[in-house]
Amino acid sequence: MSAPAPTTVRTRSQAIALAANACIAGGVVSLNRKVEPGISFVRAQGSRLWDADGNEYLDYHSAFAPHLLGHNDPEINAAVQAAMTAGWSLMGSGTTTWEVELAQAVCAAVSSLELVQITNTGSEATAHAIRLSRAFTGREHVVLTLGGYNGWHNDVARAVAPPLSAIGARVVAGEYPFLPSSAGIPAGVAKLLHVVNFNDLASMEYVLKTYPVACVLTEPALQNIGVVPPAPGYLQGLRELCSSYGAVLAFDEVKTGFRSALGGYQSIAGVRPDLSVFGKAIANGYPLGVIGGRADIMRQFDAAEPAKRVLVAGTYNAHPFTSAAAIATLKRLNREGGAVYQHLEMLGARLEAGLSAAFAEKGVPHRVSRIGSAFCAYFMDHVPVDYHDVAMHHDAAFDGRYRRALIERGIYHFPLPTKQGSISAAHTPAEIDRTIEITRDVLKAL
Ligand SMILES: Cc1ncc(COP(=O)(O)O)c(C=O)c1O
Structure with a gap:
């Protein structure tokens, strides 16, 4: 997998955003998609996304969760x-x-x-x-x-x-x-x-x-x-x-x-x-x-x-x-008796354990909350029970920096604090391990 370098070139994405701003009210067709970095994705397959500049990403956004089996199945x-x-x-x-x-x-x-x-x-x-x-x-x-x-x-x-x-x-x-x-x-x-x-x-x-x-x-x-x-x-x-x-x-x-x-x-x-x-x-x-x-x-x-x-x-x-x-x-x-769910649970458990270990090694207060293939790393000392808990205790600024750093290393985790991550059945154990490895690198730099 060719992860983009930390200073990713996004000139084509930027040109597409400019063109969109000139003809689409607000520049996006769903306000929830308006985030930084603004990336124009042009292709997706399985667990991967490619942007207009040719950068490749391992996807955990899943377009807000629908692609359970992976993109373009x-x-x-x-x-x-x-x-x-x-x-x-x-x-x-x-x-x-x-x-x-x-x-x-x-x-x-x-x-x-x-x-x-x-x-x-x-x-x-x-x-x-x-x-x-x-x-x-x-x-x-x-x-x-x-x-x-x-x-x-x-x-x-x-x-x-x-x-x-x-x-x-x-x-x-x-x-x-x-x-x-x-x-x-x-x-x-x-x-x-x-x-x-x-x-x-x-x-x-x-x-x-x-x-x-x-x-x-x-x-x-x-x-x-x-x-x-x-x-x-x-x-x-x-x-x-x-x-x-x-x-x-x-x-x-x-x-x-x-x-x-x-x-x-x-x-x-x-x-x-x-x-x-x-x-x-x-x-x-x-x-x-x-x-x-x-x-x-x-x-x-x-x-x-x-x-x-x-x-x-x-x-x-x-x-x-x-x-x-x-x-x-x-x-x-x-x-096959729900084989897809067994695979997703195996991947989810692997990611949860790996992320938790990576945060713990760096002394980052965290809890990885997960239901099957849906996960979120909270930077606080307990899994939240409600919105107030998230708003009062989650380190949203750190979360934002963490997500943006992952994106620059080729892991597309939606760049909004606490946005749920989604694993697909097209993800592999090797990709989960790579995600954990990149998380370790990112944490060193943050
Ligand atoms: C829990 C929940 N309900 C409803 C909706 C709305 O669905 P749609 O975007 O298909 O209109 C969403 C979309 O994100 C959602 O997450």
Whole structure:
């Protein structure tokens, strides 16, 4: 592997960024991609990325996690090509065998899914989860988790990592202000949105008691501020609270789903949500989202009374290419008794142990938090329990320097502190060892 030298040449990347700034509002098509160094990637294969200047990187970003099997996987591409040559079209009338096969495969994988609907993105699926919950319960309030991300639409667009000065210290049985991550969210919508810390059942109960809550929407393990696992009993407690206060429990498994286990993180936790949302790894990088769960809630999509019916629509929903990619991905994940997950766990454990040893040798306070192939090195002395813990104790400045130094040595770890790292099934033990070796070099220089 030809790692770029510490003073990497990025003149072509810079020229592409300049051209983008001249014609794309904001210069990027998803604000989350606006980071330094600005690199224009032109090619990817397996575990590797190449930028416009020919620099090669070992990838742990995975484009925010979808490429569970690796980039540009030949088997998934072959399934898409087969759909292409089989006389594909959107059809746009009735149903297709592609979407039926996909829905059957998803329901077979995740036991809480009695019925599903198929969208193009995770954001569309979380929007449906909230609207369905409101229609089902006749209530309007929604509870979200601090430090979580559930997409870009009005009902969920709060700041993922707000400054503590804006939200204040940890509350005891209380809530935090909804700080929008976007202009243009109507005040009337924002008033319905309540934010509590992850792993805080007392605050969750306070909000459920205080407001008529339609839905609690949360990632079952926070993976947009690294990897914050649920405390023992937290998800079970959430389940009980939602059941006793009549709120829908919706797990956002857009990141955890299919990456942590075929049955979703819920299968690891042993907790059955009412609704679940999937995306990302389900189609290994092709754009697809799924919302599913209890049949009585999902049937709101088909309520006999028009006034009670929840609209689901989309020209591109269950597009044949993305459906074919998802069907092929699920087949692969099911193969050989879950061999993909065993491989990912082996790689993850190797990386966790190697990074921990490298940090310990240099006396860097750290905890490597990991769920299967998702990992995050926190530079603090314990695995955080919530957003406040991360904001107060993680050495974000060191994390930023560490990630940028890795990038200059050919390891692409997204250059934002605490952004979760993702290993793919295309990574090899030798690449993990190389990553650990480069980490050691980087730590010497920091
Ligand atoms: C947990 C979670 N939910 C929802 C979304 C939104 O998914 P999409 O970007 O496909 O709209 C994301 C995207 O990063 C996510 O991480």
